Amino acid sequence: MFKRIPYDSKEKWLKLRTKGIGGSDASAVLGLNPYKTNLQLYQEKLGLVEPENIDNVFTRYGTAAESPIRDLFSVKYCDFLKVWHTDELLVSDKYDFIRGSLDGEIEVLEDFTFTSYFKNYYAENEKPYKMDLKKGMKGVLEIKTTNVLSSMSKEKWHNAIPENYYIQILHYLNITKYDFVILVAELSWEDKNGVETEERRYYGFLAKDKQEDLEYLEKEIVKFWNENILKEQEPALKLNI
Secondary structure (H helix, E strand, O other): OOEEEEOOOHHHHHHHHOOOEOHHHHHHHOOOOOOOOHHHHHHHHOOOOOOOOOOOHHHHHHHHHHHHHHHHHHHHOOOOEEEEOOOEEEEOOOOOOEEEOOOEEEEEOOOEEEEOOOOOOOOOOOOOOEEEEOOOOEEEEEEEEEEOOOHHHHHOOOOOOOHHHHHHHHHHHHHHOOOEEEEEEEEEEEOOOOOEEEEEEEEEEEHHHHHHHHHHHHHHHHHHHHHHHOOOOOOOOOOOO
16 A cells, blocks of 8 residues: 655645655656656756746646646536545555555446546547446546647647646556546637637546556656665656657
8 A cells, every 4th residue: 555645835846856756757758748858857956056936827726727627527427426535645665666646536426437538530440438437336537627828739639638637647547556547638629710619528447457667657757766866876868750
């Protein structure tokens, strides 16, 4: 069973994060984080540079929106799911440096089938992903608010989760060993006339269907920590091209 470390301030949370690889760090290890390279992550963990603190209207909105979006999700599925959140850092019982903070945790109260977001005109032969959730199963809840600035950015959400977010929730599954993930995404964009549109989508998958990816991610994070961080050996730069 994973460990829980409570925190009562952002400062304490940030300090706890420096002692391991967090959810948003995981994609940087693989070179798939659009905001941070594996080399920058290495420098941060060794204290060679200060972690970049992105503070803008989008990040502030995301922080403020997390709780109400979680509450709305809880109400939407209240007959089937119990949803809760705690101010705790979760730490893998296998690797102390694999850690993360969840937006929410889920327990299935009654059997039901969850269908991940799907638009059938994106691919003719593609079918929606469905997961049969059984009473007692536990899951990770992840919440994302995203301002889609281009058609290419929007395309990354078509029947899929963008790579860096996908890796982040795999990381949380490796910590908790929970059964499934549901990601709530609130997307917003402006049309050619400057009219803003918002859309909420629900994505999900079962951990058992992603075992190969889960194992690969854990292996790469262990390698990065042991070979680069502990030995203070600078990693070869991986670029997200």
